[in-house]
Amino acid sequence: MEVQLRDPKEVMKLSRLGSFHQSKLSFLRSFLREFKNWEYKRDLLELDENGFGIVVYSFRKKKRIYSLICFANKITDQERSDRVIATKWDAAFTLFDGIPTKQDIERLKKNVPKQEVGRMSYKELTLSRANKSVRIFNYVAECLSNGQQPDKNKLAKVGYLYRTTAVYGSGKFGLADRFRIKNREEIYGPFRLEMMLVYLVRQFTFDQVNHIAKSKNPKKAISLDPEISRNLGIGNSTGLGMAPFIVNHPLLLNNWIMAREVALKKIRQIKKINQSDVDLIINCLKSSQKNIENWNTESDYQLSKINHLKKDLDLLIQYFLTRFDYKKEFSYNDLYIWAKKSLGSECLEFMVSVIMEPYEKIVSPLIKTMSADEDIYFTIPVNKTISDLRNILELNYTDILKIDFTQKENNQNFWFISKNKEEPRLANRFKDNGSELEQPLAIGRDICQLYQRISNEKNSLTIGKFLMNNNDLRHVIRRAFITEKFPYAEIQDNTIGSKLMPIDMLRLKLSFFGAVKFDPRSDKWLRICMFQGAPLPNELKTTNDHWVYNSIN
Amino acid sequence: MKSFSEIDTTVKRASKSVGFDWGIAEELGKNIRLLEMFGLPGLKNLNAYFKIYRQKQFQKISLISKINSSNIAYCPIIAGINFLDQITNLEKMDEVGFENMSYPMLFIPFLSRSTEIIGKRIFLNIDGKEFLLNFNQSIYSNFLSGDIIELAKIIKVKFIENKNTFSENEWQELYELSEGTFVEESEQLKKSAAGAGLTDND
Structure with missing residues (x-):
């Protein structure tokens, strides 16, 4: 059975990316696996x-x-x-x-x-x-x-x-x-x-x-x-310092998400499932219930997400105990289809993380694909045509092109670098000074402008010639051609709108680091914990990789 | 010592600050990093150029021809960007010339990157200073002073066809030496040592 990778337009929404959890792919876990024999x-x-x-x-x-x-x-x-x-x-x-x-x-x-x-x-x-x-x-x-x-x-x-x-x-x-x-x-x-x-x-x-x-x-x-x-x-x-990183490194972002999506796809394609593998998943889910109880935060936003997660996690465990039939072929695919219909994003993505646990052979080769040499795709393919570019924009930015950036609420924020600490910051375009020094992180808005600009150009015009008079959009033309090859390279959302929750961007990155217990202190910063439950250095050689699900108390 | 990463980031921001678009600023970050990595004085030349960039007027060429001449000195960055963007057409010209270009060192990384795109070396002559640009892997030059070059009167860009630096005779001589590692096969070995079948008609 051939399962399709999930659609980037679904996965790359900020609310979804902000629901990601640590997994076997996370960097702190893969670090421990690599260095356990040092x-x-x-x-x-x-x-x-x-x-x-x-x-x-x-x-x-x-x-x-x-x-x-x-x-x-x-x-x-x-x-x-x-x-x-x-x-x-x-x-x-x-x-x-x-x-x-x-x-x-x-x-x-x-x-x-x-x-x-x-x-x-x-x-x-x-x-x-x-x-x-x-x-x-x-x-x-x-x-x-x-x-x-x-x-x-x-x-x-x-x-x-x-x-x-x-x-x-x-x-x-x-x-x-x-x-x-x-x-x-x-x-x-x-x-x-x-x-x-x-x-x-x-x-x-x-x-x-x-x-x-x-x-x-x-x-x-x-x-x-x-x-x-x-x-x-x-x-x-x-x-906020961490948020623009994922916009500024499209290829790296793609490789992280792609590894996760390929892992999910391969697990959904498993025909015969071992009972021991299912037992491991159920154990991890049950241990997680206890850990989630210890997930302390005063953030209403996060509390609501945790409450949904707790409720959905009960449903998920029930599904495994009563409906999941490991003897039936492709049961993980049935599980995913059920979960997509029945669970919220927070628990759906939690499940995606947990079902990787038994599958070292699927996950391990993917770790090495998660780095990126961004310079390889830096040069714009100038021999391509406006027709090629239009196709890419219409295919890869469908939802972005629907956003009306003339509306104030869709264009409310701008990203800038603070003179104080040379770190990225976010401010209100209509209240704060400095929007003329805006960083090139309003990708959605600039993509829309590019789409509008090419609307009257001949299909056969080469990108090289188009650039002669349109270098102000060079940065997004480069990105568009990157997304042609790397479907998960772009956040499919507005990064400057009034509804933007920057902590979604932080959480995406931190989940790949392997952080747990996300504790937002506002919509712009959060506290997390890393390596909680991890073996001590002198225990590395003898420990297993599922320590992250160990009950804390 | 500044890291190449710091050079890239600071050049990108400085380039935006003096008025270049973000997309061009990104190119400049990579370019100066490249020059510095090859041991050429990129940052020094860029800094000197940016000091006068807002005060003086520069010719911003868009369509590059075989011969390009201007009374107002060309901006090496705009010339470079367009050279890179038009490289597949320019390659057909065999040679491209510029007269009167400011801070020509800043033009070099665009050419270096072009060699990687077309898969051909470029020989560059800037008022007698010679540079051989090798597929963006290295730059070979007789200009090693590390000085700032404020203006180039004549720049010649020559595309070099892919050919070897040695003669066929020299190749043969070396090849014969390499044969000294081969084993003379018996008739039996000729039949069996390759592992393939005796007939390919099966």
Whole structure:
């Protein structure tokens, strides 16, 4: 049986993309699978009694070594801020390519804590900083110093000891350009070194809290129970900075979504299903029910989504228990058809994630397709004609072309880069200054303009000739030809309308990272948790890949 | 040292800021990154050009001919964009000339990228400074000073037909040496070693 890939016009709507969940394809999970057989080591721990100083960790295989260098600093409560305008953090980190020398550490000590205003070199691969969840961190340190383990219920409400507020890579602030390392097989999956940094930072938070407790009360202090540690992740605060990324990297976006869609298609095409595979899916769904109960948020928007998810998840489990017949051929396809009719987007996409769990052979080859060399498709095919372009627009932008951008509400927002922090921001075109410096992220509007502009041109006119007088639309002509080859390259929605929920864009990206417990703090930023439930570094070799569904408590 | 990624992003934004459309700004980000990667002074030349870009008038050529001449110096960016967009027609001309172009270093990456599209090398002469553009993989040049070139009086762009740099005789000599790795086959081996059947008529 041949199942078709899902229509991009259905999948690439922002409300749908904002319902995506982590899966076996997620970068933090594929990172752990790739590095599970690497040798992990803590190379240096030089912290004072308050936990300030330097710690170095490494992953090593044959001659390749990656070292995380952590700088823990003293800051006041007033200086602590998750916002990108902050200039000091509890800890700052860089992932170093190889073993750092003393000179490297001295150089980095002066630069890494400064983050955006420091300078990195080609020897450094990623850069990040993090703040303590003060309430939880101090509580855990206090408990341990008194010889007691912290209350799991109290920890479950937060889920981490530290929150990162940015993770940078790919040449930012002088870091190594991607081309220097792109041929290394171990980092073929996207964001792998960013994931390594976050994973090792998590271990740093445990080592630091243990060290502080021990310094406080050397005789009585105990170490944090590994089971409790395992159930703590790393928090992350993410604002709008991440949203334009998915618009600016159409090929990468396509490859992420395509991998997910191909996985779904192949699973729907499975003719004979093993009972053990279905049992695994049901177990994951049941464990998820407990985890969703621990999904804390004050956002009405997210609460409503969680409530729908809970309700639909009950239906889905019931379907598996009462109606799913694994002995019948192509039962996953029947499941999908039922789910599409019966479940909301949040649970439908949750199901798509969970049914991948038993199918390592389907998912694993797709991981390597999720990176992209965007430069390959950068050059516009100028020999194509207006007729070709019109066909592409009418086929790939059908819903976009229906939007009337002369209506104020469809043209309300503009994206700009803040002078303050050189980060993307969103503002109201009719109230705020700066729309003349708008970033090229209003793809829908510009596509409509292009469609209108070519309406009076001859079908046979080449794109090269058309461009002579229409270079103002060059950026969307390039995109249109990319979508011809890559159907999931474009968000099929208005990215500047009054109804835009930017957190949908953030959630799409974060779900591919492998984040859980999305906690929107407004429509423009949210908190998440990464690696919660993940094996500790010394457990990597013996753990299975379904840790993400383990019940937290 | 600035990373190539930083160069790309900053050039793109600067290009938009001086008045180029976003689509052209994107091209310039990639172009300056390319020049810097090949060790040529792209950023320096762009910076110098942008300093005067708003004060002076430049000829913005759209349709490129075999010979292009203007009293007002050509903008190397608009000339480059149109060269890239019209490359399949220009290739047929064998040689294209420009007289009077500002900051011609900025024209080079458009030509380099064109060589990749047409699958032919381009030989470029800018007032005696020579550049061989190799399928956008490398640029070979006798201009290594890293200086800013403010103006080119004469630019010649020559499309080079795909041909080898060596003679047939030189090839034969080397080929004969390579034969030293071959094994002389017995009659039996001729029949059996390839693995195919003895007749192809089955």
